[in-house]
Amino acid sequence: MIQSQRGVEGPRDLDHGTVPPDGRPLADQPKWRQDFPIDWAQDEYVSRRELVKFMVLTSGALAAGQLWIVLKSLFRQSPASAVGTPIARVDELVVGGAKTFTYPEGSTPRLLVRTGAATFVAYDQQCTHLLCPVVPAFEVGRLHCPCHNGWFDLETGRPVAGPPQRALPRVLLQVRNGTVYATGVEDSKT
Amino acid sequence: MPVPDALEFFIDPGRCIGCQACIQACTECDTHKGQSMIQLDYVDRAHSTQTVPVVCLHCDSPTCAEVCPADAIKRTEDGIVQTARKPRCIACNNCVLACPFGVPKMQTKMNLMMKCDMCYDRTSVGLKPWCASVCPSQALAFGTREEMARLRPQAKPVNTFRFGLQTIRTKVNIMVPRDASSDIVDVTAAMHEPTIGHEILDDVFLGVPDGGDA
Numbered sequence: 001m002i003q004s005q006r007g008v009e010g011p012r013d014l015d016h017g018t019v020p021p022d023g024r025p026l027a028d029q030p031k032w033r034q035d036f037p038i039d040w041a042q043d044e045y046v047s048r049r050e051l052v053k054f055m056v057l058t059s060g061a062l063a064a065g066q067l068w069i070v071l072k073s074l075f076r077q078s079p080a081s082a083v084g085t086p087i088a089r090v091d092e093l094v095v096g097g098a099k100t101f102t103y104p105e106g107s108t109p110r111l112l113v114r115t116g117a118a119t120f121v122a123y124d125q126q127c128t129h130l131l132c133p134v135v136p137a138f139e140v141g142r143l144h145c146p147c148h149n150g151w152f153d154l155e156t157g158r159p160v161a162g163p164p165q166r167a168l169p170r171v172l173l174q175v176r177n178g179t180v181y182a183t184g185v186e187d188s189k190t
Numbered sequence: 191m192p193v194p195d196a197l198e199f200f201i202d203p204g205r206c207i208g209c210q211a212c213i214q215a216c217t218e219c220d221t222h223k224g225q226s227m228i229q230l231d232y233v234d235r236a237h238s239t240q241t242v243p244v245v246c247l248h249c250d251s252p253t254c255a256e257v258c259p260a261d262a263i264k265r266t267e268d269g270i271v272q273t274a275r276k277p278r279c280i281a282c283n284n285c286v287l288a289c290p291f292g293v294p295k296m297q298t299k300m301n302l303m304m305k306c307d308m309c310y311d312r313t314s315v316g317l318k319p320w321c322a323s324v325c326p327s328q329a330l331a332f333g334t335r336e337e338m339a340r341l342r343p344q345a346k347p348v349n350t351f352r353f354g355l356q357t358i359r360t361k362v363n364i365m366v367p368r369d370a371s372s373d374i375v376d377v378t379a380a381m382h383e384p385t386i387g388h389e390i391l392d393d394v395f396l397g398v399p400d401g402g403d404a
């Protein structure tokens with residue numbers, strides 16, 4: 001009998017939102033009543049505490065992500081090997097000549113340039129700006145990216161003009177018995 | 191964390207001794223910023239010592255929130271109507287004027303409407319609100335319905351009120367005599383009682399017949 005007190009007009013139904021004073025269903029109510037619900041859950045009100053919690057957690061996640069990237073780059077194994085992969089014969093290229101190759105297998109295209117009688121350089125062919133392929137400009141000692149007129153130094157791979165900010169990743173080379181071997185890749189440095 | 195469903199608030203004005211302990215205790219609540227949210231009404235001060243403690247009754251369809259133009263008054267999932275949200279409240283006083291029970295209070299120094307939130311920091315973890323904790327006669331009580339039925343066999347809880355044409359159901363219960371004929375407290379009917387507020391209302395409601403000692 002005591003319990004029935006509450007049930008005079010049916011149980012409280014807060015799950016379905018605000019009960020308007022006239023008791024009619026929400027569909028029959030003016031739109032402003034749906035736009036301004038009284039119940040906290042329907043209002044999507046963000047309290048200061050919720051906002052602070054959100055910001056702390058997202059900042060923490062961001063910091064953890066940065067730390068993860070740092071640790072990953074510190075412990076990254078270089079694919080360098082003493083033997084290396086043969087990529088070209090010395091007599092295949094004239095001085096100033098170039099050739100593309102992949103190292104390691106399945107990588108993005110790399111660019112091998114013969115800069116002297118016994119000197120070779122090799123870089124990743126993707127420009128560090130927006131990944132356009134760079135082409136050698138041997139007569140000025142540079143690599144040129146034609147997309148946005150970016151220039152890299154042929155000897156070091158460092159950017160010298162245009163939009164690129166980072167150096168081209170360098171492929172380490174060895175020349176043995178008339179064959180050029182790729183032995184590893186250096187990370188891009190600014 | 192919501193207030194547990196089993197725990198309810200019961201007001202029994204007949205037990206109130208006017209000690210004002212609830213008013214003092216109310217200021218201690220962490221969610222009240224040192225303000226007391228309780229009003230202790232004298233029913234007819236010239237003729238009686240009877241007092242009625244008024245806490246928020248937490249209506250199913252809260253009039254204060256209905257009239258709020260700034261959408262600042264919100265009710266949490268457990269049916270507790272909270273103090274106005276500070277970033278939204280524009281201190282317009284609409285809720286203060288609209289509440290049929292006279293509960294919301296305007297804190298002009300803070301430009302914020304504050305009202306009884308049933309000591310939300312306490313009740314949401316299962317503790318009693320401050321007023322119910324200190325009330326020596328338990329005119330303000332917080333517990334289960336079974337407890338109430340056992341301790342107060344002469345009374346029954348009612349949570350429906352009528353103001354003229356408006357019927358209001360509330361989360362908070364008021365205790366009425368068990369043999370009362372109605373389950374609805376008709377608040378405005380009391381205005382026509384001979385003693386209560388008689389001197390003033392006789393002038394206002396001219397159609398009301400003379401009552402009692404006039």
